[in-house]
Amino acid sequence: MVVASATTIRNERMRAVGVPVIDLSRKRSQVMELILKACEDYGFFKVINHGVPKDVVARMEEEGFHFFAKPASEKQKAGPPSPFGYGSKNIGFNGDMGEVEYLLLHSNPLSISQASNAISTDPTKFSCAVNEYIEAVRDLACEILDLIAEVLRIPDKSALSSLIRDVDSDSLLRLNHYPPPGSGIDCHDCNSSLPRHQNRVGFGEHTDPQILTLLRSNEVEGLQISLGGEVWVPVPPDPTSFCINVGDALQAMTNGRFVSVRHRAMANSFKSRLSMIFFGAPPLHAWISPLSEMVTPQKPRLYRPFTWAEYKKVTYSLRLGATRLDFFRTTTPSPSDDDDEEQDTASA
Numbered sequence: 001m002v003v004a005s006a007t008t009i010r011n012e013r014m015r016a017v018g019v020p021v022i023d024l025s026r027k028r029s030q031v032m033e034l035i036l037k038a039c040e041d042y043g044f045f046k047v048i049n050h051g052v053p054k055d056v057v058a059r060m061e062e063e064g065f066h067f068f069a070k071p072a073s074e075k076q077k078a079g080p081p082s083p084f085g086y087g088s089k090n091i092g093f094n095g096d097m098g099e100v101e102y103l104l105l106h107s108n109p110l111s112i113s114q115a116s117n118a119i120s121t122d123p124t125k126f127s128c129a130v131n132e133y134i135e136a137v138r139d140l141a142c143e144i145l146d147l148i149a150e151v152l153r154i155p156d157k158s159a160l161s162s163l164i165r166d167v168d169s170d171s172l173l174r175l176n177h178y179p180p181p182g183s184g185i186d187c188h189d190c191n192s193s194l195p196r197h198q199n200r201v202g203f204g205e206h207t208d209p210q211i212l213t214l215l216r217s218n219e220v221e222g223l224q225i226s227l228g229g230e231v232w233v234p235v236p237p238d239p240t241s242f243c244i245n246v247g248d249a250l251q252a253m254t255n256g257r258f259v260s261v262r263h264r265a266m267a268n269s270f271k272s273r274l275s276m277i278f279f280g281a282p283p284l285h286a287w288i289s290p291l292s293e294m295v296t297p298q299k300p301r302l303y304r305p306f307t308w309a310e311y312k313k314v315t316y317s318l319r320l321g322a323t324r325l326d327f328f329r330t331t332t333p334s335p336s337d338d339d340d341e342e343q344d345t346a347s348a
Ligand SMILES: C=C1C[C@]23C[C@@]1(O)CC[C@H]2[C@@]12CC[C@H](O)[C@@](C)(C(=O)O1)[C@H]2[C@@H]3C(=O)O
Pocket: 083, 091, 092, 093, 094, 096, 104, 172, 174, 206, 207, 208, 209, 210, 279, 315, 316, 317, 318, 319, 320
C-alpha cells in the first residue's frame, strides 16, 4: 500500500489546480478563510481586485524600464548596492549571483529622495512614482495583515499591520530586471548542455526575511515557488494581480503555522522581465516573537524572541539560500516538523 502524506496531497493539489487566487472583493469572511488556508498550506497566494490603482503601477513600471534601459555606465552611478542602490548580477555580499540587475530602495521617503538623484535625471518624478507605489502597496499589505490578525483571533487587529505602518518601518522596495540573453548582462560562462535561455537562474532560491512580500511583474514568466525537493511550480505572470508570500518574520510570529515559502526567479525568456517587490518589515528595534495566541501546550514555542535588527544581521551574514530562521529555534528541528498534524492518508 502506498501512503501519501498530507503534504504530498497538498503538493499534488497545487500542481493540479495551480496557485491559489484570492478575489479581495469577495465577502470578508470568505477572503479571511482563503488567506488562512493559503498561508498555512503554501505561504503563497495571488490577489485580484486588490485596489492598487493601475496608473500608480504603470508609473512605477515606466520609471523602472526607463532606468534599466540606460547604458551600464549611467546605471552604475546608482551603485554598487550598500545594500541599497543599483546592483548587477551580484546579490548580497556573500558571493550569490544571478542573471538579474536591480534597484534596492528603503521605503523611507527621505532615503528615496536621496537615492533618486543618482537614479534619474528627473529625481522628483522618480521619487513621486516610488512614494505613490509604496503607499499603495503598503496599504494592501496592511489590509491583508489585518485580515490575517482577525482570522487568527489576535485581539489587537492591527498587531501585524502596525509594524509595517510604523514610521520607522524597515520595509523595502526592489525592482528586479531580467534582461533577455544577448542584451549585455547575460551569462557567458555556463557549462550547461541546456540552451542558455532555458536554464538561467535570475534570482536563486530563498525565503524572504520580512513579514509579508507583495510582488507584481510584467507579463513575462519567471517566478517559481518550491513544493520541497526539486519540485518547482511556475507562477503564471499576471500584471493585474499581486503575488503575496509569507516571510520568515511572519512564520516566527505565527509559531510556524504559516510557512515562509522558498521561491526563485528564472530568466529564461526572450523578453525582458521586470518585477516590483515590496517587502513589508518592522522597525529595526521591534521584537519578533511567536504571538501568545499561537503558543499552546500542544504547539510549544518554536522560536526565541529576537529583534528585527538581530535577524537582519544574521540574514546579511548568510548566503541567499540559507534557512536562517533555524538559528532562532528553541529546539533542534526534527524531520517531522516539516509536515503538518493531519493523519497520513492511504491513497491506494
Ligand atoms: C544574499 C543576500 C541578499 C539578501 C541578503 C542576503 O545576505 C540573504 C537574503 C537576501 C534577501 C532576499 C530577499 C530580498 O530580496 C532581500 C532584499 C532581503 O531582505 O533578503 C535580499 C537581500 C539583498 O539583496 O540585499
